Amino acid sequence: MRALALVKPGHVEVVERPVPTFTPTEVLVRVLGVGVCGSDLSVYDGHRQVPELPWIMGHEAVGEVVAVGSQVTGRQVGQRVVVEPNYCCFTCAACLAGETSGCLNRVIVGMTSPGLLADYIGLPAAFAHPAPRELDLEELICLEPYTVGVAASRRAQIQAGQSALVVGTGSTGLLLIMHLVEHGLDVYFVEPSAERAQLAEELGAKPFDPSSAPPIDQVFETSGTVPGTQSALATARPGGNVTLLGLAAEPAAIVPSAIVRNRLTIRGSMIYDHPIDFDYCMGNPPRSLKKIVRGEFPLEQAQKAFASARTVPGKSWISLVPMGENS
């Protein structure tokens, strides 16, 4: 079968690999399409270390079940599935507490375990979620990153009628905006790129102007930058919530007394918890995904997909099936 491997930083190639085997509790999935996101780009750039090169890329996969292990229930051949690409252990203290995002033994697909950009993948059945029928392939590809925003919103306990600010409108920020708008919040954003800002406005968010915006109840930082993090902390109203999703890795100067005086609640939100967040998204998919899907690339043009993903606004994705089979 074909797979897409990073052979050196900044260079991916289609390689041949054997079709994977699968255990009695796993399913074998024919992959239809895979989204490209910021964490893939940090692997592609060589900024995030992976165990070896060549390395199979990708984690936001949608496919079709082609075989099920002998002990699997609730999954059938022919079912379309969205992959939850973080396999928790179910036995550590975090897992037992229902906070699988903190699992000490978590398999992080595409980072600690080979990625999903291949014709076939084997995975634990519990992490292959039957897809909502009303969405087509390119929309389904957005559901994994959408779930990241849904989990952050759940943890922040958003409520209809609240004001919210989303800092950064890469695909995570845009998908979060979509969720907040559809749930009746008054949503603002900060984004330097004009094209991305336009997409955020099409989703119903407004550019943030501190002179006219209301006090902000819920701030979400998705840019993963130090200035973005600092402006998130400075913008929440007294008593408000600041939820950090972006992975800024450098130290940021903060003024502790400002946090104390403003009685801020600051929360780090890492991915999602199994199975509640995916279950919610599969049952309540958003309505506006078509607006943010932009670049579709066949596997042969994956190099182009990775090289351009930072500048193409919205979601880029790689198709593993011939055009026309993509509905």
Ligand SMILES: [Zn+2]
């Ligand atoms: Zn991702």
Ligand SMILES: [Zn+2]
């Ligand atoms: Zn665990």
